[in-house]
Amino acid sequence: MHGEYKVPGGKLVVADLEREDGALRGVRVSGDFFLEPDEALDAVNATLEGAPADSDSTALAARITAALPPGTRMYGVSAEGIAIAVRRALAQATEWAAHDWRLIHMPPQEPALHMALDEVLTREVAVGRRPPTLRVWEWGAPAVVIGSFQSLRNEVDPEGARRHGMTVVRRISGGGAMFIEPGNTITYSLSVPESLVSGLPFADSYAYLDDWVLGALEEMGVTAWYQPLNDIATEAGKIAGAAQKRIVAGEGAVLHHVTMAYDIDADKMTEVLRIGREKLSDKGTKSAKKRVDPLRRQTGLPREEVIARMVGAFRGRYGLTEDTVTAEEMAQARNLAATKFATPEWTARVP
Incomplete structure (x- = not known):
């Protein structure tokens, strides 16, 4: 072995x-x-x-x-x-190099469709119909994305969300709320077979699946590390948060997705999200505005360049073939968005 x-x-x-x-x-x-x-x-x-x-x-x-x-x-x-x-x-775990990695980088999509694509693509990996995939998101609308187990009323100020035109959606993974504005956020998903993380403690799988992006940041002059469980941090503050979901189908798969703050309107964020003192108590800061330090300031690079360098770092380590969402996958995702992720029943399933 x-x-x-x-x-x-x-x-x-x-x-x-x-x-x-x-x-x-x-x-x-x-x-x-x-x-x-x-x-x-x-x-x-x-x-x-x-x-x-x-x-x-x-x-x-x-x-x-x-x-x-x-x-x-x-x-x-x-x-x-x-x-x-x-x-x-x-556990007879597989290695990164053993897989034929695919890249999907689509035009902007609506928030509910992004949620659905994550579930559909990861399920396709689980049953063996899709190779492991890195998907870079482009957002079609500003959004608040809450974790699977978060209380809607505790996390989102509805008046603030309406005032700023924010769509509220709930994802299938746990973790905290994400404040999204197109052009100010970098989001990516990894849909990987369960075998890639076999033998890893759950907490260690986060840093393991993002080691490549820490290397990419280092090449851009940003020294970053994992702050357990799921934050990517620098000396200046948090720059990203990760979340995971295990898909039990076929041989099994893991959805690992990350949202990085390229730029951020901190005043708007605090009007939309209810970020309490308890949330900040273990972060070494009293202000949500100071908790997140955007990549734009730390790298001095355009957002598109940051993404290109991240993708290049992944390709250099593991190989990466350009791909697209198939017509069947898109049909499944659109149906799932309409019947699940865009419905008030799902969004408010934890009121």
């Missing part, structure tokens, strides 16, 4: 092993990380030999940490990263 894991902000860890009678055998850990002293790697392999194959990543990491020689120094790797590589080997 072979498993690989790119530690977010770190190096690649590889685990090769066999499973025999419910235990790990022939464990060989490798990678492009740095580790001192040399015998620390032998200690890692030795402690994993015979470990129960049903051990979770936390238990494996604890086992590794306890076995490391005194004074061990690890660079670009951690006990947790090694444990995840082992779990991915056991």
Whole structure:
């Protein structure tokens, strides 16, 4: 069994092993990380030999940490990263390069249709009718997008939304509300097979699926990192939020989508969203206006250039073929938008 894991902000860890009678055998850990002293790697392999194959990543990491020689120094790797590589080997996880990645970048669409396209395309990936897909959104109208489990009345000021012409829609993933203005937002979705994140703890799958965009930001002069669970942050503040939804169909798939603040009208945002003190309490700021720091200021680049560089970074890592939504997929999405995402029953399902 072979498993690989790119530690977010770190190096690649590889685990090769066999499973025999419910235990790990022939464990060989490798990678492009740095580790001192040399015998620390032998200690890692030795402690994993015979470990129960049903051990979770936390238990494996604890086992590794306890076995490391005194004074061990690890660079670009951690006990947790090694444990995840082992779990991915056991889960027979697939790697990015094993897939034929597709890019969809359509003209602007209405908010409800975007919600529907996410569900339809990810379901198509789950059942094997569509390759894994990166979709870059263009917005046809200003919108507030609330999370699947958020209370409509608690998150949105209806008068503010009406005054500013904001369409309110609810997505299928959890997480917080997104304030959207066309031209001021960068949004993308990844529709990926479940196998790509097999063996990853749920929280770690966020940073894993966005490691490429952190690299793209670095190339644009923006040092960014994941702030658990689902924020992408810089020293200047939050620049993006991510959300996920698991699709249980066929072999399974994961929808991972991210909204990035390219520019933002902070005054308008606070008139439309009800952002309370409790929401801000763990963010180190007392003002919603100061919580989000747009990419326009941090990069100095036009929005289209930021998107082009992001797509180029993905293509350079994993390959990317231009694609379109098929006629059948679009028909499904339009029907789903009309019967679900544009209906008050869905939008207010949590009043």
